[in-house]
Amino acid sequence: MSIEEDILIQDFIKKTLSEKEKNEVLLRLKNDKNFRDKVNFEEQLIFNLNNTDWSISKNSNHPEVKEYEKLLKSDSTNLLKGTLQAVNSEYQLKQTNKNKPWLLYTGIAVVLVLFGLKVFSPFKTLPNELYANYIDLSELPSLVNRGDSKQKTLIKAQKLFETKAYDKSLTILEKEFTTVQKNKAAVYLYTGISQMELGQFNKAEISFNTLIESKLIDSPKGIWYKALLFLKQNEPSKAKKMLLQITESSSNYKYKEASEILSKL
Amino acid sequence: MIEQIHFLTCLVNNDSKGIMEIYTLIFPKVRKFILQNKGQQQDAEDIFQKALIQITVRYKREKFKINSSFEAYLFTTCKNLWRKELKRAKNRVTNSDIIELVATERDMALNIMEQKRWELFTEKLDSISENCKKALTLFFNKTPYKDIVKKMGYNSETAARQRIFKCKAKLSDQIKEDQRYNSLKTL
Structure with missing residues (x-):
């Protein structure tokens, strides 16, 4: 590029050209790709290396932009956004309270009122309440195949389970747990849920882990029930981890429900 | 680190x-x-x-x-x-x-790429000679040539223009030679 052309481009960017000169440059920009590239680059130099300006891009079809856009829309980024908002609120409140001690007491009072509302309000969304809202035993697969009358013990376990006699059902299921050959996933699920309902949380976790690690077709259900187990125990952060695994793909079992719960936690 | x-x-x-x-x-x-x-x-x-x-x-x-x-x-x-x-x-x-109005995520994706481009440009400005860097910083921040002449001790405005032209060419070459620029030039 000659110094004359450089000066012309500078004056065009600074908008100090006469109307005639400006129109000539605009015409060249339209017809001369090489000249257009020079002007674009010069603009990038000026806007990037000026302390108060900025070079704004508009090419949203750029492949890398698309890739970043996808990442920014991902569930993990949404979760980060939520955490940042929460930390920001906490930090700003701390700063305000540092300057105005009376606000600290107001803040505490507000928190206490909100806590009271959360505990006593009919609209509370405590984790164990989410558990109650989302556990749906009617959608569990059957322990036995239709017409298979040979599996009498499992039929009995299923009937006991359906009448919420979890302790009796569990006695049968725990015996079957390691030896069962057919419907393994269902046995693991019924066992885990019975243990969960009986408050045997550690055992329930082991049962669901067995299902998750079994690589059976129904093993993804283990992740969902493990998330529910943590909700029942009022352990939202552990539950979130499981729910996030589910929301990694919209084709995962209980994707919609997991997303709903995450937004409520 | x-x-x-x-x-x-x-x-x-x-x-x-x-x-x-x-x-x-x-x-x-x-x-x-x-x-x-x-x-x-x-x-x-x-x-x-x-x-x-x-x-x-x-x-x-x-x-x-x-x-x-x-x-x-x-x-x-x-x-x-x-x-x-x-x-x-x-x-x-x-x-x-x-x-x-651009969608927030798209805007943020563009921000990332703009930041990458800014990092490349500033890194290259830092890598050229101290004298060129000083002259170009004045130039990019819209300092009038007559003031650049005074601050940099050039003989005339013409000399300042020629010096800045050469420094800018050096900087441009270094940016364009960097591999990172390939994906940033179409931004």
Whole structure:
């Protein structure tokens, strides 16, 4: 590029050209790709290396932009956004309270009122309440195949389970747990849920882990029930981890429900 | 280096305790900068959060290297985001055309790429001779040639123009020769 052309481009960017000169440059920009590239680059130099300006891009079809856009829309980024908002609120409140001690007491009072509302309000969304809202035993697969009358013990376990006699059902299921050959996933699920309902949380976790690690077709259900187990125990952060695994793909079992719960936690 | 990895890991792992450390260490400086530059408290909070998301997402994708402290890098990212906001606000007032509203995620994706381009340009400006860097910094910040002549001790405005032309050519070559520019030139 000659110094004359450089000066012309500078004056065009600074908008100090006469109307005639400006129109000539605009015409060249339209017809001369090489000249257009020079002007674009010069603009990038000026806007990037000026302390108060900025070079704004508009090419949203750029492949890398698309890739970043996808990442920014991902569930993990949404979760980060939520955490940042929460930390920001906490930090700003701390700063305000540092300057105005009376606000600290107001803040505490507000928190206490909100806590009271959360505990006593009919609209509370405590984790164990989410558990109650989302556990749906009617959608569990059957322990036995239709017409298979040979599996009498499992039929009995299923009937006991359906009448919420979890302790009796569990006695049968725990015996079957390691030896069962057919419907393994269902046995693991019924066992885990019975243990969960009986408050045997550690055992329930082991049962669901067995299902998750079994690589059976129904093993993804283990992740969902493990998330529910943590909700029942009022352990939202552990539950979130499981729910996030589910929301990694919209084709995962209980994707919609997991997303709903995450937004409520 | 250890501090950088610590903070980046906190962000990637969504660790609220670590993120609070970042707030305590860096937010006051960002807030001060934005309040001194036509912004409000809310602007400072928004910019800070955007910058943290931007850094996290970029780090997740490319594990990029930060050449300064984490604190300095985050501050610069915030400063650049605020520069963009100010430019936009200015365009809104002066431009009578309809402004296309871009989706937040798309805008943030563009921010990441713009930051990458800015890093390349500033890195190359730092790598040329001290004299050229000084002259170009004056030039890019719209200092009149007559003032550049005085500050740099050139004989005349013509000499200043020629010197800046040569320095700019050097800088341009270095930017264009860098591999990173290939993906940034079509931005």
